[in-house]
Amino acid sequence: MSPLLELQGVSVAIAHAQLLDGISLRLDRGQILGLVGESGSGKSLTAMAAMGLLPLIGGRVTTGAIRFDGQDMVQMTEAQRRALRGRRIGFITQNPMTALDPVQRIGAQIDVVSRLHLGLSSAAARARTLELMTQLRIPEAGAVAEAWPHQLSGGMKQRIVIAMALAGEPDLIIADEPTTALDVTVQAQIIQILAALVRDRGLALLLITHDMGVVAQVCDRVAVLYAGRLAEERPVDPIFAAPAHPYTRALTLCIPRDDTARGALHGIPGAVPTALNYPSGCRFHPRCPKAVSACSATQPALVAYGEDGRVACHLPGPGAP
Numbered sequence: 001m002s003p004l005l006e007l008q009g010v011s012v013a014i015a016h017a018q019l020l021d022g023i024s025l026r027l028d029r030g031q032i033l034g035l036v037g038e039s040g041s042g043k044s045l046t047a048m049a050a051m052g053l054l055p056l057i058g059g060r061v062t063t064g065a066i067r068f069d070g071q072d073m074v075q076m077t078e079a080q081r082r083a084l085r086g087r088r089i090g091f092i093t094q095n096p097m098t099a100l101d102p103v104q105r106i107g108a109q110i111d112v113v114s115r116l117h118l119g120l121s122s123a124a125a126r127a128r129t130l131e132l133m134t135q136l137r138i139p140e141a142g143a144v145a146e147a148w149p150h151q152l153s154g155g156m157k158q159r160i161v162i163a164m165a166l167a168g169e170p171d172l173i174i175a176d177e178p179t180t181a182l183d184v185t186v187q188a189q190i191i192q193i194l195a196a197l198v199r200d201r202g203l204a205l206l207l208i209t210h211d212m213g214v215v216a217q218v219c220d221r222v223a224v225l226y227a228g229r230l231a232e233e234r235p236v237d238p239i240f241a242a243p244a245h246p247y248t249r250a251l252t253l254c255i256p257r258d259d260t261a262r263g264a265l266h267g268i269p270g271a272v273p274t275a276l277n278y279p280s281g282c283r284f285h286p287r288c289p290k291a292v293s294a295c296s297a298t299q300p301a302l303v304a305y306g307e308d309g310r311v312a313c314h315l316p317g318p319g320a321p
């Protein structure tokens with residue numbers, strides 16, 4: 001089966017800065033792929049590339065191919081890309097207020113998506129809006145549809161943004177840190193609802209997050225980005241059981257657990273380098289507890305690892321430290 005979304009060796013530049021370097025990913029229907037890494041690792045840029053939005057931020061694909069359902073997104077015209085977004089690719093932003101029009105009632109903002117992309121009448125669009133709101137467990141959907149954005153809580157606004165993303169019946173949802181702005185209990189509810197809807201409808205979800213706890217809960221596969229390169233990409237269970245890349249291991253140790261809940265979190269010392277000061281060899285070597293001299297000299301290739309996985313490290317696998 002051909003993948004719904006495929007990135008093959010994608011490198012992205014903005015002006016003279018090479019920000020993504022040879023990213024290869026695939027996402028099949030019915031699958032949830034978590035894209036993880038710290039701020040500055042290239043997660044959001046990868047999402048923008050997958051949505052064909054790079055030209056809007058002055059970015060361009062310098063090498064590689066991006067295919068959505070077999071169609072080459074790099075070669076298509078902006079009008080063709082725009083037609084895909086909203087209709088076949090839905091997007092959920094980090095901050096619901098940027099996605100909602102403050103001077104339009106909630107229901108009208110969802111209605112317009114299915115009227116525009118599915119050609120529904122006003123009455124049919126409203127019926128669909130109310131059905132979606134109910135599926136998203138929004139109580140008193142009729143009253144909420146008549147409300148203004150400022151009258152809703154943050155969690156409720158994010159559910160509305162999810163309803164908007166689903167209203168065009170997309171095949172792929174790209175969610176960029178969809179719960180970051182919400183409190184912890186609401187975060188868990190929204191992620192579970194989103195994952196259930198994706199499973200029920202056989203959609204594909206690219207979930208961008210820095211939260212490995214969320215990934216462990218709902219993802220099928222995990223892709224770990226570091227400084228614009230793919231560090232590791234594997235099914236979720238083995239990656240948490242035995243991370244192959246030291247950076248993945250460090251990220252998994254950052255998940256708060258019962259024994260670390262009182263503040264003893266495992267931080268990762270240092271910071272992600274910027275494109276202006278990427279280190280030689282493996283870009284993680286200045287922060288890596290396993291680094292040896294080869295690590296600063298030679299960039300590790302992304303190679304097959306374990307069952308159906310890939311890793312870019314000279315010393316992959318468990319082991320000290």
Ligand code: SF4
Pocket residue numbers: 245246247282283284285286288289290291292295300312313314315316
């Ligand atoms: Fe660490 Fe070397 Fe592996 Fe990079 S290649 S992650 S520095 S062990």
